[in-house]
Each structure stands twice: as structure tokens, then as C-alpha cells.
Amino acid sequence: MVYKFDFLVIGGGIAGISFALKASKYGKVALLCKTTLDESNTSFAQGGIATVMYEPDNFEKHINDTLIAGDGHCRLEAVKKVVYEAPAQIQELLNWHVDFDRCEDGRFDLHKEGGHGEFRILHHKDNTGYEIQQSLNREVRKNKNITIFEHHFAIEILTQHHLGEVVTHHTPNIECYGAYVLNQNNNHIDTFLSKVTLLATGGIGSVYSTTTNPAIATGDGIAMVHRARGVIEDMEFVQFHPTALYHPGDKPSFLITEAIRGYGAVLRTKDGKEFMHKYDARGSLAPRDIVARAIDNEMKIQGTDYVYLDVTHKDPEETKKHFPNIYQKCLSLGIDITKDYIPVSPTQHYLCGGIAVDLNGQTSINRLYAAGECSCTGLHGANRLASNSLIEAIVYADSAVKHAAAHLDELSYVDYMPEWNDEGTKLPEEMVLITQSFREVEQIMSTYVGIVRSNLRLHRAMSRLEILYRETEDLFERSVVSREICELRNVISVAYLIIKHALRRRESRGLHYTVDYPHKNK
Secondary structure (H helix, E strand, C coil): CEEEEEEEEECCCHHHHHHHHHHCCCCCEEEEECCCCCCCCHHHCCCCEECCCCCCCCHHHHHHHHHHHCCCCCCHHHHHHHHHHHHHHHHHHHHCCCCCCECCCCCECCECCCCCCCCCEECCCCCHHHHHHHHHHHHHHCCCCEEEEECEEEEEEECHHHHCCCCCCCCCCCECCEEEEEECCCCEEEEEEEEEEEECCCCCHHHCCCECCCCCCCCHHHHHHHHCCCCEECCCCEEEEEEEECCCCCCCCCECCCHHHHCCCEEECCCCCECHHHCCCCHHHCCHHHHHHHHHHHHHHHCCCCEEEECCCCCHHHHHHHCHHHHHHHHHCCCCCCCCCEEEEEEEEEECCEEECCCCCECCCECEEECCCCEECCCCCCCCCCCCHHHHHHHHHHHHHHHHHHHHHHCCCCCCCCCCCCCCECCCCHHHHHHHHHHHHHHHHHHHCCCEECHHHHHHHHHHHHHHHHHHHHHHHHECCCHHHHHHHHHHHHHHHHHHHHHHCCCCECCEEECCCCCCCC
């Protein structure tokens, strides 16, 4: 089946939905979700969304905190853009009935997190992302100009390559005409043609064995753009959240929000000793890259799998009020956080790199935009400042809509696009091969491409990955297309890019730390 829409949006988190809602004023919108609207990285964001609200905070302070966290690798124009435009986009969220916590006097109850010099984190208890997602879902479901396609998985974006042209990284003016999409309800592959396409496909957590991301975070948008010869940047900067709840077997790992350290929680070794002051004057409120490496080092020194987060010195009722979901989750495991230490360990959490975009959210491929975690705007630099991601997503989605709408009348649908060639056989052993290969990718990345790296580890990871790549491409050519085989191809592409970019950076900066180049280049 062939569909035609003015706007094709691939991904249903805050970036995709906010873009769809605003684009619906200018034309018909198709919103694709590979599972449901409820399952996105946005829903899993606990801490909050950063913006300057009240004095003594100001834009310059937020900009400065972002630049410091980014370790000299931020794009200043992107930082200023997000910080200056954040208040207006927060108002948009309020217009869509997002409910942020307030104090008794009616002012917003702001949190402070690692790397922030002021209180500027809007939140809804400790499940801010879920509150935002549910509010946006209600808005998008009642919008008549938006057609929602749940359980639809984008396989490839459409370019000149699919029209028989040879496309390379040096091909000028590559264009996107839509996407081939697997309808998981009937296993048919449909063609979605569009004037404008937005990728909002989220993160890459499934590349690692432990992650706070949902299982659907397989780097699909990044992999599709890579195959289409688009520009990908800064993939070496993978953020590990310092404090995921240590409970082996949980996938995704349960996140213990950074806001709890802003609230006063203290990191301790397994024998109860505070240790962060040895690594940074800011102690437990240092930026995430510093805290994650400190915890990793302490675990290696002591031979343990976790450290503790201590909030027992705070008022029990206040703790329960501010962090009800964390309290209940821990209590279900026999941990009363008002009396007991919380076992935590670093876990893959966020990707600072991704699809390169300009200040309008445009990628290097014409008619193709990207927003949210799959994109690389330059805001985060080498290390994301806590709670800057949700605001980045909605700011860049807004800019992408404005830019695309201004040029919509100049664009038309491609005259012809061949149907997907679905030749192949469903091999009896296919699923076990895919599952095993997936586990091998996770093991390779977690073992060799984690918080601390080396050239030896990276080269070993690359050689192992090349074998999996060849095996998977052979399997893909011979078998009927499924979501599972496509996701495996995608995580292998993403893993390759992380390793390639890590090998290219001969210094330690932000989230990329290598024992071969322990110092930062000036």
C-alpha cells in the first residue's frame, strides 16, 4: 500500500508528537510508532525539564552550566538557542495541559540536579516524562489532521538510491521522499511518501546489556541515516547514568533520578564511606560523566558491583512526597529508602551524538529533519547536562516545523517509488540466530566500549562486530524482513559508529575516557 502525507513523523516521544501537533496546522501528518504511543524514552524520563524560571537564575547561568558540563565541545549557538527558547516551549507544554508540581504559593517547585548552579528543573513528582507523554498523547489523539500508525516500524528512509541512483557520502543533494514501513499487524511493507520527514526515533540503549532505555531504543533513525549516507556526529559520547537501581535482571534498569542527589542524597561505598569529594569539589552533585567514572573506579577498587545512595538523613515524609515511584519500587524489593541505603550502579542512559542537524533541525539530507535523542544539535557537547534533553527535543521540533512549513509549497511527492522487494524465506533457525547475535552485540559493547575505554578494547570490539555484521547482512538478504532482523542490523550499525568515532578521538573528553589518551587536547 502507498500512503501520501505532507509530513511523516517517525517516533512518538516528545519530539515526534510536539512536531506532529504543530505541523498539523499546515498539512496532513502521519505519526508512526513501532509499538504504541505510550512506550517511548520520554515516558521513562524521571527527573524533569530544565528552563530558567525565577531569579536569581538567568539565561547566562544556564548557558554557562551547559557549556561546563559539555566539556568544551558544545556548539554555542545551539546552547543559546535552547536556553533562550525554553520558556516559550514550556508555555506550549502548559497549554497542552502538562501538570508540573507547584509550591503552596503557586510558583513552580523547581529541582536542582548535578551540574546545575541554580534550581531550574520543572518536574511532576519523579515521573515527569510520563506526565508529559500522557498529556501529549491526549492532544494528538484528538487531532483530526494527524493519523497515528501504531505498530508500524520504519525500515529505510527513501532516497535517490531506491530510484536506481548510486548514492555515496559525496553525493550532493541527497533527498528523502518518505520511508518503507513494516506494518506489524499484517507483516506487509508499505510505502509512505511525504514532502517532509522527521526522525524522532529516540536512543540506542539496546546496544548495551544494561540500560535505562526501553527495549525499543535500537538506534533506528541513526542507522537509517547512516545507510542513506547522511552525516552522523559525536557517537563516542555515550552517557552512563551514575545511579540506576542495582537489581540484576531488570531491563530496562530502574532509574534513580539525579534529582534525589539534588535533594540531598549522598553516594557511599559499600562499607558506608562517602567518596565523591575525592573526585570533585561538587561532591555528589558533580556532572554525570565525573560521577559515573568515580563510581566505576570505586567499584573496581573494592571489587563490588554497586555503591550506595543514602537519603536516610532527610525527612521521611518529604522523601516519600518527592519520590513516590522510587520509594514504592525500592520498597517492593525490601528497601525502605527512608531507612536503608539504595544500591546503585552506572548504566547506559543517553546518547549525546547522533544525526547531525543545523539550527533548524535539518539533517544533511534534504527534506529530512531530526529531533530528540537521535539527533546531534551540539547542545550537549561531550556530556549532557541533566534535564536538558526534553527541552532540547521540543525546541528543535518547533524550529523544524517552522522551517519545513515555510518551504512546504516548494515540495512535491516523488513521481514513482518501487515497492519493497520482499523476496526471501523465513528460516526456521532465524529467531535463535537473531537473538544470539543481539546478545553478542550487547556483550561486546558493555565489555569493551563502556565508561573506561582503550584502543585494545575498541579494536577487539570492532573485529568481533565485523563478523556479526557480515553474518547479519547475509541473513537479511536471504530471509523475509522482520522487525527483529531490522533492529539487529540497526544496533550493529550504531555499535560500529560508536567504536569508529571513539577510535578517532585521541583524547579524553567528557563521556569519552580512554586510558591511552587520558588527557584532554587543548
